[in-house]
Amino acid sequence: xxxxxxxxxxxxRRAALVGAGWCALSTLPLGAMGQSLPDxxxxxxxxxxxxxxxxxxxxxxxxxxxxxxVVGDGWTVVTNxxxxxxxxxxxxxxxxxxxxxxxxxxxxxxxxxxxTVARERDLAVLRLEGGPALPALxxxxxxxxxxxxxxxxxxxxxxxxxGFAHVTHRALLSSITGLVLPQSSGQGLSPRAVxxxxxxxxDIFQLDATAYPGNSGGPVFDVASGxxxxxxxxxxxxxxxxxxxSQPTGITYALPVALLHPLLKDLPR
Numbered sequence: 001x002x003x004x005x006x007x008x009x010x011x012x013r014r015a016a017l018v019g020a021g022w023c024a025l026s027t028l029p030l031g032a033m034g035q036s037l038p039d040x041x042x043x044x045x046x047x048x049x050x051x052x053x054x055x056x057x058x059x060x061x062x063x064x065x066x067x068x069x070v071v072g073d074g075w076t077v078v079t080n081x082x083x084x085x086x087x088x089x090x091x092x093x094x095x096x097x098x099x100x101x102x103x104x105x106x107x108x109x110x111x112x113x114x115x116t117v118a119r120e121r122d123l124a125v126l127r128l129e130g131g132p133a134l135p136a137l138x139x140x141x142x143x144x145x146x147x148x149x150x151x152x153x154x155x156x157x158x159x160x161x162x163g164f165a166h167v168t169h170r171a172l173l174s175s176i177t178g179l180v181l182p183q184s185s186g187q188g189l190s191p192r193a194v195x196x197x198x199x200x201x202x203d204i205f206q207l208d209a210t211a212y213p214g215n216s217g218g219p220v221f222d223v224a225s226g227x228x229x230x231x232x233x234x235x236x237x238x239x240x241x242x243x244x245x246s247q248p249t250g251i252t253y254a255l256p257v258a259l260l261h262p263l264l265k266d267l268p269r
Contacts, residue, residue, distance in 0.1 A: 037152060037170070040226050044219070045166045047137045048154045050099035050107065051079045051126070051217060062097055062109065064164070067155035067218035068126065069228070071264070074133025077112060077126040078260060079217035080233055081119045096126060099164070100134055107164065115267050121202075121259050122233055125267060137219060139257050139264075140227040144205070149173045151207060153232055153254070155218030171209035171220070171252065179204050204253050205230050211252040220254045230254035 051068040054061055066083030070076065077098055084096065096114060099107040112126040128134070145151070151171045156164055179202045205220070211232050220230035233255045 041168050046101050046135045051083050053085050054095045054097035064159045066216040069219040070134045070136050074136050075128040081117050081122045081124040083217050138227045140229045144256050145222050145229050150223045153218050153220045155215035157212035157214045159214040169209045171207040174208045175206040176203050207252040209252050230256050
């Protein structure tokens with residue numbers, strides 16, 4: 001003979017099971033089930049830095065030129081090659097300096113030296129000198145995010161004109177496309193595009209967001225995983241892909257981190 005439990009006991013047992021399941025889910029590591037964009041921004045800001053040059057006779061002494069972000073051991077900074085000073089400038093005028101965020105809108109100057117530069121990919125890796133290690137971001141490995149993925153990038157658009165505060169932009173990965181547009185003849189290719197073709201095919205990310213001067217070198221995140229999947233770059237991409245366009249499109253481009261990984265191997269110290 002079957003004896004049913006009272007409805008109240010069945011409901012309480014079910015509620016207990018649901019509650020236990022919820023507790024188990026809520027203790028998963030951040031990013032295991034997705035994370036909110038505010039959480040990602042708060043965690044990433046201490047790793048996104050100002051990159052520029054420093055000279056005693058300049059006014060201001062620190063001249064901002066782009067964004068960078070910390071990876072690896074906490075002393076390694078990634079940025080765009082075009083953010084660095086022109087090699088033709090005398091050495092005393094090419095002192096690279098990184099401004100690290102200390103919270104409450106306070107910045108700390110850190111000297112840096114250039115470890116490696118890949119100008120054909122417009123990427124550079126710096127080494128911080130002195131001071132403690134900074135929080136490092138995690139670089140994605142494996143295949144790139146799928147088209148349609150929700151992304152975000154952090155940087156310093158328009159530099160000091162708006163104040164040196166971290167600014168976050170949301171973006172959709174609109175397309176993974178070739179760096180150089182197909183042309184009916186070679187006359188439509190700029191010298192930079194010709195060099196890019198000689199270096200071999202290269203895919204880039206096209207984002208439906210607008211980056212500004214100062215965003216160059218900033219990290220692009222996959223919001224779901226919190227990992228860096230790309231590096232904002234407008235100079236290399238626009239100078240090749242959009243060289244035939246008379247008007248700017250407002251599209252933002254980023255270099256996949258797959259191009260960065262080889263530079264980070266066997267770095268000089």
